[in-house]
Amino acid sequence: MKQISVQPGRAELAYQALLDEICDGSLAPGATLVQEELAAQLGVSRQPIQQALARLKGDGLLEDAPGRGLCVSRLDLSRMRSHYEIRSSLDGLAARLAASQVLQQGLSRATVEQDGRTIIAKGRRAISNDEVKAMIQQDIAFHSYIYEISGNALIETSAQLHWRFLRRVMGDVLRKAQRPPSIWDQHEAILNAIVAADPELAEHLAEQHIELACTRLTQALETS
Amino acid sequence: MKQISVQPGRAELAYQALLDEICDGSLAPGATLVQEELAAQLGVSRQPIQQALARLKGDGLLEDAPGRGLCVSRLDLSRMRSHYEIRSSLDGLAARLAASQVLQQGLSRATVEQDGRTIIAKGRRAISNDEVKAMIQQDIAFHSYIYEISGNALIETSAQLHWRFLRRVMGDVLRKAQRPPSIWDQHEAILNAIVAADPELAEHLAEQHIELACTRLTQALETS
């Protein structure tokens, strides 16, 4: 049985393209986006652009700039904190459920440990190699893995929304500020708690991890 | 200075119309939706319909039915549980933050108590009057109020996604099964904890409240 090769479609492509540009800073906050311009740049009509823009606006990454089209929303501290508060809950939930899955033999702790350690190794390597892009990528990979093994498919979906926003901030900070030294130690602790099938501990560590990330980023942004 | 009366636009209108029809069961699970039909029914072109459908699909309320258009996704128990797990975290977070707001004098406990009791009174009235629509409405109103006073605007946004799904189930169950006797007692307990500025207790009660609702609905659905 061969897998269907579903091609993304121009609207999805446009969405991804714009999302990337916003996240990596190519489109600075405050920059205005005009449908016709974007259509010309990406070589498509305005229709798929309109759909992509609507999704981005729904995500909170764009806001109306009446008469000028849309503009990339500025990242203010209070909103960032709100995103982190929610991620703290969501990641806590995911870690707790993941540990429960291990506890109930829903999945083998050996494979979890192996998969987890692989991602952690890659993450540590990215830091020592000073590759910003890879750092973010592996950070996402680790947390996505927790979401995946939690057994609750909706956590991934819900968290996506916040990751889209936070990727921007992370990119900004990682480029300038000092590297986060201990996040992979924290990741490892979370993984250990999951492998040890300790839901309460896993939840607590995951929540704490996100809160620490939040305060760290807040400080980095305030000093800049 | 008069407020601008921003008209929703046909796409938004179509979205709301379809959403309502799905939630109140007019569009049964499994029913197929064809763009052209809907356009004719609502008296608009296919363009705004397409956008509304895209959002609905993104919400998980619709899924692809290749060759037949889209169909209303069936509500399975495991997905419902996933929604409730997330809402449990989100509502717990909101209650904790709300209590913290009161604790830090961010908002007056008198007004909170007053507003809360008003909603609770309306909710109890809806139950004694046996008005299903009002029951759901007041339930949403109570939780939305907690989201609002939590100080985190994103909780409302995130929770919307799950409410959209759960409204369907709640409507189904409330129409048939016995009325939930104690949910407004639970709501009152949550409100009391918030007014008493006890974050931990508020969080715990809110989480417990959602979990109870989940098990209750699960039982109601399994027996039917």
Place this chain on the structure above:
DNA sequence: TATTTGAATTCTGAATTCAAAGTACTATGA
């Protein structure tokens, strides 16, 4: 010189049209 009013430009939302892809049905052959 400042303020107000008008027009022109520009952008978006919506409608219509076009093309491509997938499905179902039918007919034919084994």
Place this chain on the structure above:
DNA sequence: TCATAGTACTTTGAATTCAGAATTCAAATA
């Protein structure tokens, strides 16, 4: 009678066109 291939239809995705709304710039008057 069943399977397979071909054709026609249905449905969506994308492009183009049209109309409405808001802003900005300029000119005229106080």
